[in-house]
Every structure is written in structure tokens, then in C-alpha cells.
Amino acid sequence: MSKRHRLPAAAPALAANAPPAEAAIGTLAGDVLRGLNATPRQLSSKYFYDARGSRLFERIMRLPAYYPTRVEARLLRRHARALLGALVPTAAPVELLELGSGDGRKTLALCRDWLKAGTSLSYRPMDISAQALERLGQRVARQLPALSVQPLCGDYFQTWPLPQARRHQVALFLGSNLGNFTDAEAHRFLRRVRAHLRAGDSLLLGLDLRKDPRTVLAAYDDPEGVTAAFNLNLLRRLNRELGMDFDLDGFRHYASYCPLQGVARSFLVSQRAQTVNSRVLGQSFPFGPGEVIYTEQSQKYERAGVDAMAVACGFAVHAWFEDPELPYALVACRAQA
Template identity: 40%
Template sequence: MQQGGWMGGTGLGMRREPEVTVEVHVRPGDAQRALRSEVLAGLCGEGGLRELSPKWLYDERGSQLFDEITRLPEYYPTRREREILLAHAGDIARASGADTLIELGSGSSEKTRLLLDALRSTGRLERFVPFDVSEAFLRQAARAVAGEYPGLRVHAVVGDFERHLERLPKGGRRLVAFLGGTIGNLKPAERARFYGQLASGMEPGEGLLLGTDLLKCRKRLFAAYNDSAGVTAAFNRNVLHVLNRELGADFAPEAFEHLAPFDEENGWVEMRLISQRAQTVKLPALERYVNFAEGEVLRTEVSCKFRPEQVEAELAAAGLYLAERWTDAAGDFALSLALKR
């Protein structure tokens, strides 16, 4: 529901609400069109690995399941990143010199508050820019932050970080936070493109705070993505429910086994759904069908694990130099502060 009048600006428009400004760059139907296009290319194409983007894992049910995953004893990244922020949010605020925090992804978590509190303690914090693809979620999160931080300008941007990074509002000294290890869902060429696009819109001295999961014992990695309670398996199979709902498909989720092994060659954990029998799946919305052989794999996500020097080199290639790096006590996870040259 629109609140207030339309304002001029780039993209599809800006709407001024009592607490926040919301700038929208995602059209109604964009997600449906993107899903259809990706399924045609990733599932219906001839030959090669069948693959979908991990973004389709995160409908409402998928997001709930992922929240459960973050609390599992085997899944360490969320706890380790929080540990770093609790210990070093003040250091991050001082080293960045930022007066604006831009967060790519969730704007409602405790991590956001830790950074906002630290930046506010410097006396410089003026603006918060949450960026997310879900307009309903973003509006709720932005209003919550505005209510908790009186006087803070909140400028929410509804967009996809793969397409709309150039829409991030300018001005001030900005710190872009990309947390949770989400960068690991991008393959090397995709990461290079992301860093390049982000850096091209940054001014000298502006920063990127990047969360990366570090390479570690393969047994621990396997346990983190193949938990004993089966929550990650339910999360992975949920994408089949999404396809059934959105495309009228007739996937039988129980006919696919979850497995997430570590790929040594590529340095990533690979989320797979493995067909347990030969089967044909109908996709009425696309007027197509897909044949799966027994044992055939549908890849739904990669989660890259990094060496610190690899992260530094990739950032440097985009013109971002590493100013500081912090890890948790166990050395499982890292937060890197990179500044534009």
C-alpha cells in the first residue's frame, strides 16, 4: 500500500513515509520472470549440470528454516561473526570513519544494531541504508530501526545486489556491510563482478565490511551443511516446494536426497538435491518437462570457503585495499575492512 505521494528520483520511484524513505527498483513480477528464465536455462537446458540460484531457497518457509539452521550446534558461521562484532564493532567504526552504514541483506538482525551502536558512539552516524530485495521485509525492518534510533535518517533501497548496486545513495562517508558469508554464494567470476561494480560507485576512503567463512577441517564443514537434525535437508528441498507453487510443477521433494559435500577443486561446499529414481517432472507454467535420471544432481547453492590471502587479493583486484581484518578466537570466520583507494 502506498503511503504519501510519489517523489521524483531514479528507478521506479521514492516514497516518503513518516519514519523512512523507501526507494524501489524491483518491479512487481520481476521475481516471477527471473525464476522462469532461470528454470528454463538451469533445468530445461540440454546437457550439463542442472542448477538454480540459492536466492530461490529463501521464500518465507525457507527463511524460517535458515533461521533454525543458524542456531544448530553444527552451524558455526552466525555465532562466530557475532563474536567478532561484539569484540570489534568499535574498532570497525573508528577504522572506517563512516557516517553512513549501508547493509546489503537483512536490516533487522542484531548485527545491524551492533554496528549502528558502534558508529553512533563515534558521534558521526547520520544515515542508515538497508538494501534488500523484499519490499515488505525491508519496510518493516527500516521502520524498526528508525524507531530505535531517533534522529537517524533511514533510506531503504529495494533492489537486487546483482543488478542495482549503482542505485545505492551517495553522500557522506559510507561503509557497506556485506555480512553472513553471503559473498561465498558467488562463484569467482561473479565475485569479481560484484567487487568491481561496488568499487566503481565508491569514493576514495569509503569502505566495505565483508564477512567470509574461512577454509577449515572438512569434517566440520560437512557437519555444518549436513546437520543431524535434517534442518538443512528440509531447507534445501524447500526450493522444490517453491517451484511447485510458483510454476505449477509436480516435484516430489521426498524423491530427492540432500547432500552437501566439499568440492576440493573449487573450494566450496556444494548443496545438492540428488534424484533417487528416474522421474519426469512437469512444469506447466513453462509448458516444459524435465527428465531426471537416477542419481542425477540439481545444484542449489555453492558456499565458498576462503583463505585470508585470497580475500585480500580479490579485493585488491577491484581497487580495494585491506585496512583491517578481524577473526573469532577459533579462527573460523573473518571480517575484513577494505577501503577504496
């Protein structure tokens, strides 16, 4: 990573494979303790993204069945100029703040187009995965060296960069990440984003929409087993970082989709009666055969619900770009006074 792309020291940057910082252990330990003592047991999907998890997610994005990445990339390419018009009302310089950017692959196509249109653009990708940001920095250096990039490694629920003066802020939340939140969490997240923007600033959401349940389910249950490896990697991470002794062969990935609620869910299912111990947490967790750990939800949206949620959180939907082949939308929102 070039000097220009170095991660800021203020954020809790975790280098790939480095021992986690004290603060990060505290958060992970507290969340895991709460989650494994809850009914049903659950683990936050934000812990998927250690070095190995980030690499596995990059493989998921290339899977034929995982349509969200492909469709969203197509929409960003097709509507890049119209998005500029919808998100940036004046010729002001733009600060593009991407929340949970991952490797930023899709966003670079948008940046390239906006630079071509003469936009003065500053890109601030933010992610808890230092490894994903490292890759993003390398990608920018290779593909778009003219772009000014300031990556920030941190949790968007805990830290936020100060907006640059005199730049119109555009926050991006792509990959249908919003769908990983429950309804209440999604509202809390959007209100937090609104509180950090100025009236008139913009937010672009990439949201997966309801569609044939078989298409949705296939995206979370690929025959190649990459999603299963991604899900199980969470246990590997807890073994390493919390001194746990999960037997990775003792749990299996299971995905479901409920078309009534529009929610895809991922679980890890205990294959037998077993007890898992943690040195760091000082607790043992007995599992029965078939007992699940709920690891991720992916909400599929409908337009009316999105409009209502935006308004409830201080935004108005300004433009809606939907894929004609597979229901998926880019939703341009404006922060209201």
C-alpha cells in the same frame, strides 16, 4: 512496519505470499529454464529466500552447527569500535549500505555501538526478501528506534541506491555471502560494488575461512534437518511460482565439502527416475535416479586469495579481524582511486 521503514516503491518489493510481480517471474523463469537445462542442472541460491525460505534461514542461523553467524556476531561485537576506525577515516556522517542484509540482526549491534560513539549514521539495508526487510524494520523499531533506516527491496545485481551526498559510504556484505559466488561472479560483484562507491569509501566483508572439513560440513548438514528443509523449499517455490510439479519426497538434500578447493556444496538428489513438468515454462524435465540439482556453493577463503581479489577489484585490504577460535574474518577494505 512504521512509516519510516516502508519499502521504496521504485524497487520490486514482493510482499510475503503475494503473487510475484511480472518482472520477477521473468527473471525466475529465465534463470530456472537455463539452470534446469544445464549440465549439471543448477538453481541459483538467490531463489532460496521467499517468505518461508527467509524464516528457515533465520532458524539455520540459530543452529549450534551453523557457526558462521555466531562467530561473525562475536567479531562484530568485539571489534565494533576498531571497525569504526578502520572503515570511517574521518568524523564524517556515515551511510551504511548493507547488501543482502537479511533480518539485520548482527548489524544492529554494530549500529548501536557506532551511535554510542557519536557517529551520525544512516542505515540502508538492501535485500530481495521483502519479508526479511519487514522483520528488520520491526527489530529496529523495537531495539534501536534512534537509528534512521531506509530499506530497499531489490536485487543488488540490478538496482543500486544513489549515495547520499556528503556521507562516507560503508558497504557491508556479511554472512560470507560472497562465498555463494563462483570466483568469476565474486570478482564481478566486487567490481560492481567498487563502481558504485567513491574513492576512499569502504567495504566490510564477512568471510568464512578454511578450517577442519568436518566443522564446515556439519554447518550444511544439520541433524535437525533445517538445512534440508531450506534446500527443498526451493522446489516448493518453483511449484508455486512456475506451476511445476516437483514431488518434494522425490528429492533429498545432500551436502559435501572439498578441502582441496575449500568449497561446500549443496545439492538436491533425485531419488528415482521421474519427470517434472512446468506449466509456466512449457517444458518437462526428466530426472534419473541419483541425478542432482546443484543449489549452492559456499567458498572458504585464505588470506592471500582475499588480498589478491580485493586488489583486482579496485580495493585494498585495510584491516583484518579474525576469530581466534574458529577461522572467520571481517575484512575492512578501502576503495582505491
